[in-house]
Amino acid sequence: MADDLEKLQTLDFGHGCGVRNGRNLSEGEKIAVVPSKRDAFMQTGTARPKPRKRILSLTLNGRQREDAVSENLLLVDFIRRVAGLTGVKTGCDGGECGACTILIDGQAVPSCITLAVRCEGRNIETIEGLVKQGRPSRLQRAFHERLGAQCGFCTPGMIMSAEALLRRNPNPDDAEIRTALSGNLCRCTGYVKIVESVRTAAREPS
Amino acid sequence: MSRRRRDDDKRPGVPLIDGVEKVTGRARYTADLEHAYALVGRILRSPVSHGEIIRLDVCKAVGLDGVAAVVTGADCPHTYGVLPVAMNEHPLARGRVRYRGEPIAAVAARDAETAERALDLIELEVKELPAHYSSEEARAPGAALLHDNKPGNLEREVHHQFGDVTQGFAAADLVREERISCAEVNHAQIEPHACLADFDALSGRLTVQSVSQVGYYLHLMLARCLEMDTSRIRVIKPFVGGGFGARVEVLNFEIITALLARAAPGKVMMQLTREESFLTHRARPQTDMRIKLGMRGNGRITACECEVVQRGGAYAGYGIVTLLYAGALLQGIYDISAIKYDGYRIYTNLPPCGAMRGHGSVNSRHAFECLLDRMARELGLDPFTVRRANLLQAPTRTLNDLMVNSYGLGECLDKVERASGWRRRHGKLPPGKGLGMACSHYVSGAAKPIHWTGEPHAVVNARLDFDGGVTALTGAADIGQGSSTMVAIAIAETLGVPLERVRVIAGDSAVTPKDNGAYSSRITFMVGNAAIDAAKKLRAILSEAAARKLETNPGDIECAGEAFYVGAGRQSSLPFSDVVKLALIERGPITVSGTFTCPPEAQGGKHKGGAVGSTMGFSYAAQVVEVSVDEATGLVTVDKVWAALDCGRAINPMAVEGQVEGSIWMGMGQALSEETRYADGLPLHASLLEYRVPTAAESPPIEAQIVETHDPYGPFGAKEASEGALAGFPPALVNAVANAIGIDLSELPVTPDRVMEALVAKRRKARLDALAQKAAS
Numbered sequence: 001m002a003d004d005l006e007k008l009q010t011l012d013f014g015h016g017c018g019v020r021n022g023r024n025l026s027e028g029e030k031i032a033v034v035p036s037k038r039d040a041f042m043q044t045g046t047a048r049p050k051p052r053k054r055i056l057s058l059t060l061n062g063r064q065r066e067d068a069v070s071e072n073l074l075l076v077d078f079i080r081r082v083a084g085l086t087g088v089k090t091g092c093d094g095g096e097c098g099a100c101t102i103l104i105d106g107q108a109v110p111s112c113i114t115l116a117v118r119c120e121g122r123n124i125e126t127i128e129g130l131v132k133q134g135r136p137s138r139l140q141r142a143f144h145e146r147l148g149a150q151c152g153f154c155t156p157g158m159i160m161s162a163e164a165l166l167r168r169n170p171n172p173d174d175a176e177i178r179t180a181l182s183g184n185l186c187r188c189t190g191y192v193k194i195v196e197s198v199r200t201a202a203r204e205p206s
Numbered sequence: 207m208s209r210r211r212r213d214d215d216k217r218p219g220v221p222l223i224d225g226v227e228k229v230t231g232r233a234r235y236t237a238d239l240e241h242a243y244a245l246v247g248r249i250l251r252s253p254v255s256h257g258e259i260i261r262l263d264v265c266k267a268v269g270l271d272g273v274a275a276v277v278t279g280a281d282c283p284h285t286y287g288v289l290p291v292a293m294n295e296h297p298l299a300r301g302r303v304r305y306r307g308e309p310i311a312a313v314a315a316r317d318a319e320t321a322e323r324a325l326d327l328i329e330l331e332v333k334e335l336p337a338h339y340s341s342e343e344a345r346a347p348g349a350a351l352l353h354d355n356k357p358g359n360l361e362r363e364v365h366h367q368f369g370d371v372t373q374g375f376a377a378a379d380l381v382r383e384e385r386i387s388c389a390e391v392n393h394a395q396i397e398p399h400a401c402l403a404d405f406d407a408l409s410g411r412l413t414v415q416s417v418s419q420v421g422y423y424l425h426l427m428l429a430r431c432l433e434m435d436t437s438r439i440r441v442i443k444p445f446v447g448g449g450f451g452a453r454v455e456v457l458n459f460e461i462i463t464a465l466l467a468r469a470a471p472g473k474v475m476m477q478l479t480r481e482e483s484f485l486t487h488r489a490r491p492q493t494d495m496r497i498k499l500g501m502r503g504n505g506r507i508t509a510c511e512c513e514v515v516q517r518g519g520a521y522a523g524y525g526i527v528t529l530l531y532a533g534a535l536l537q538g539i540y541d542i543s544a545i546k547y548d549g550y551r552i553y554t555n556l557p558p559c560g561a562m563r564g565h566g567s568v569n570s571r572h573a574f575e576c577l578l579d580r581m582a583r584e585l586g587l588d589p590f591t592v593r594r595a596n597l598l599q600a601p602t603r604t605l606n607d608l609m610v611n612s613y614g615l616g617e618c619l620d621k622v623e624r625a626s627g628w629r630r631r632h633g634k635l636p637p638g639k640g641l642g643m644a645c646s647h648y649v650s651g652a653a654k655p656i657h658w659t660g661e662p663h664a665v666v667n668a669r670l671d672f673d674g675g676v677t678a679l680t681g682a683a684d685i686g687q688g689s690s691t692m693v694a695i696a697i698a699e700t701l702g703v704p705l706e707r708v709r710v711i712a713g714d715s716a717v718t719p720k721d722n723g724a725y726s727s728r729i730t731f732m733v734g735n736a737a738i739d740a741a742k743k744l745r746a747i748l749s750e751a752a753a754r755k756l757e758t759n760p761g762d763i764e765c766a767g768e769a770f771y772v773g774a775g776r777q778s779s780l781p782f783s784d785v786v787k788l789a790l791i792e793r794g795p796i797t798v799s800g801t802f803t804c805p806p807e808a809q810g811g812k813h814k815g816g817a818v819g820s821t822m823g824f825s826y827a828a829q830v831v832e833v834s835v836d837e838a839t840g841l842v843t844v845d846k847v848w849a850a851l852d853c854g855r856a857i858n859p860m861a862v863e864g865q866v867e868g869s870i871w872m873g874m875g876q877a878l879s880e881e882t883r884y885a886d887g888l889p890l891h892a893s894l895l896e897y898r899v900p901t902a903a904e905s906p907p908i909e910a911q912i913v914e915t916h917d918p919y920g921p922f923g924a925k926e927a928s929e930g931a932l933a934g935f936p937p938a939l940v941n942a943v944a945n946a947i948g949i950d951l952s953e954l955p956v957t958p959d960r961v962m963e964a965l966v967a968k969r970r971k972a973r974l975d976a977l978a979q980k981a982a983s
Contacts, residue, residue: 085231086234088231089235089237089396089397089447091447091480096480127230141229143225144225144229147863147864150222150687150868151228151446151447151685151686152225152228152229152233153395154396154447155228155229156231178902178903181902186396186902187868187872187899190868190871191902192907194902195902
């Protein structure tokens with residue numbers, strides 16, 4: 001337990017809001033002082049050096065593009081902020097919920113734990129890219145018609161994971177569908193109509 | 207009283223009217239709204255569970271280049287909260303902090319990095335005070351008080367007694383008592399909290415877009431906390447990524463974002479992390495229960511006594527209502543002639559609890575249904591038999607004066623018994639496998655709203671203009687449950703037009719009429735009725751215009767299939783669009799207002815707290831759960847669930863199924879794996895890895911059936927469908943585990959360690975018994 005508490009003291013509240021466990025103070029000491037002085041820049045109040053930028057070229061939903069991006073820019077932020085496609089969602093603090101799932105060269109990947117600069121020359125597909133000539137894909141139609149989406153927040157990531165599945169396995173059984181989608185959390189549907197939607201889409205020509 | 211009209215279970219229902227936006231990624235949630243040049247908001251949170259703020263110096267933060275505003279408790283002297291009688295919380299702490307993570311100050315800056323640096327420059331000294339993390343500690347004599355006016359850290363106690371409990375227990379053949387506890391859980395809606403606030407310094411107007419389920423309450427609290435005239439505020443609800451109760455009260459970050467926007471002044475985007483979303487909390491409290499039932503040999507319940515202790519967290523929130531629901535909803539499902547309830551809500555140094563799907567009813571229903579099953583077993587009765595022995599007869603009023611107008615629990619029981627093959631399979635499954643069942647119910651909207659103003663319970667406006675489209679304006683918040691679709695169907699059905707002719711605009715205070723919001727499953731019942739009323743008024747206007755043209759009485763006009771006509775033969779018929787033009791010539795563009803009001807006799811008993819639990823219609827549900835238990839690891843797997851819900855009438859059957867499946871599955875999370883835990887007030891669960899929401903791979907097939915009892919007051923006979931089935935899952939699971947391995951568990955969630963502990967205890971007892979027997983012989 002002592003070890004656990006040691007570890008806890010290193011946690012902070014996401015943005016580094018400086019919340020600390022008061023336990024690391026001596027027994028009699030009851031004054032907790034924040035901020036937590038996370039690094040030298042914080043202590044001096046000076047600006048952190050700017051991350052270097054690099055020219056990144058990749059294909060996004062079939063369009064070639066070139067952008068100057070910071071080396072520490074996450075792919076999800078590249079897609080949302082630089083490219084302006086907000087279909088991809090952030091639902092957690094990193095790699096937990098799957099709402100940010102996109103395809104890199106056909107593989108389903110959580111874009112919130114992927115650096116944009118690692119996608120040089122890659123083919124990125126997002127939920128927006130599945131609509132072809134104004135027509136939603138078979139998965140998008142099935143999720144709509146079968147109520148695979150309720151609040152819809154997990155839906156873009158869920159559909160992209162299902163898309164990757166159907167490309168590598170056109171006729172998945174329910175167990176295979178459930179395994180393929182197990183990295184995408186949904187809080188509305190109990191997954192029943194999601195599995196049904198994927199099953200329905202699989203029966204349609206792509 | 208089942209007034210089934212015809213067997214139309216096969217109606218498939220319609221997709222959500224906003225579904226295409228969701229599946230194509232076009233739907234804009236709060237974080238997706240245009241905010242390229244908005245300031246970024248960040249919150250400084252309390253580092254301690256309980257403390258006095260000695261010094262809070264924001265000078266360095268204010269002076270940092272790129273910082274537009276810093277706000278602290280000094281910027282808002284007002285409390286906020288959902289219950290007018292219990293607003294004891296400040297958006298930003300003033301003088302005292304009561305849980306780790308409580309907001310203390312906030313910053314708006316040109317970018318995230320600057321905002322975070324500014325937070326680090328805020329100097330804070332807090333004198334720590336003793337903190338309490340369990341109800342027991344907080345109630346102990348001499349415990350430090352969280353709120354000086356609440357001795358014993360007792361937020362509220364409730365003591366209700368209906369009927370003669372002593373006599374009831376005396377008349378019983380079997381009396382049993384159990385202690386059962388449920389861990390605290392969280393909504394874990396997939397969209398983290400977010401708010402975008404825009405203050406225009408020139409006009410003095412504030413526009414707030416937020417993840418709220420209750421835009422109207424948010425509007426009121428913004429006006430209160432910012433001391434602004436309500437007319438200068440506009441609240442808009444964009445797409446919302448799930449609610450489940452997380453957003454049924456105004457949340458601190460919403461007011462903080464508005465305070466920052468005004469201080470800047472400008473546009474501020476606040477996006478909380480998942481960790482902060484967990485800290486904001488407001489979910490189902492950790493609950494300790496003592497439940498006692500008296501039963502006759504035939505399964506008839508003679509008396510019920512229930513004591514509930516809820517660990518409420520640091521502030522009131524919805525607490526009093528949660529506590530009252532836990533007692534009130536012991537009633538309304540079975541016929542019980544004596545019920546005693548003692549409830550205690552305790553302040554502790556943890557994030558405040560609040561409302562979560564099945565508000566207040568879930569944990570006490572769990573305790574009740576577990577004990578009911580155990581007593582049935584002791585009496586040699588089948589679990590279905592014991593429930594059937596206690597069914598109500600609608601219409602009736604409960605002991606605590608709640609109306610039961612339609613009641614389909616009997617049919618629900620029949621359906622799940624048949625579907626699960628219960629009679630054939632119960633008690634005959636291989637070792638380690640078991641079947642369990644339970645029942646549950648929930649209100650279709652609180653008949654007495656929290657902010658009681660005397661106004662109608664719901665208002666829907668309907669507009670008709672030159673384009674011939676019907677536009678429904680509603681304040682009802684669609685949070686994924688499909689309420690806007692329900693409004694569209696109600697209007698289209700009533701007017702006899704296809705769904706495509708109807709457009710729904712929801713949740714914008716500048717445009718839509720006030721609505722109390724998406725909570726207590728009120729929207730279908732109340733807003734649905736108001737939508738039908740609006741459509742009927744439109745129909746009357748159109749029928750009049752058609753009658754003039756057809757030279758007949760408006761009363762002789764019928765409308766269906768986008769036409770107005772006289773009589774059955776449709777000899778003289780006018781298309782809908784022509785009738786609209788005729789009506790517009792008379793009156794110009796038309797707007798009508800439809801309303802719905804719950805009559806006083808629906809608003810609960812006269813006893814203190816009697817309004818909580820009151821509703822015009824209860825939904826009822828029964829479910830059977832099949833489990834496999836691995837006796838080597840303690841792992842419980844749910845193989846299948848069969849459920850049936852009486853929702854009065856399914857306005858959109860597909861959406862009803864979706865709600866039943868989702869609510870049962872959410873009950874499964876609480877039953878199997880979800881649990882918030884804290885170490886000295888620090889959350890150990892504040893990510894979706896540690897907080898174990900079941901994945902697709904761990905989730906069972908759920909077979910949901912619909913029972914239609916055609917409620918006499920519901921819209922088209924409908925009642926709620928989103929919450930009623932949840933509470934049945936945890937007890938059905940615990941009962942199934944008992945059926946599988948002969949162990950009665952008393953704690954939720956049923957994690958492998960809890961199962962193993964019980965198994966080890968059982969084995970040890972068996973060994974000791976064997977030794978004792980050997981010694982004796």
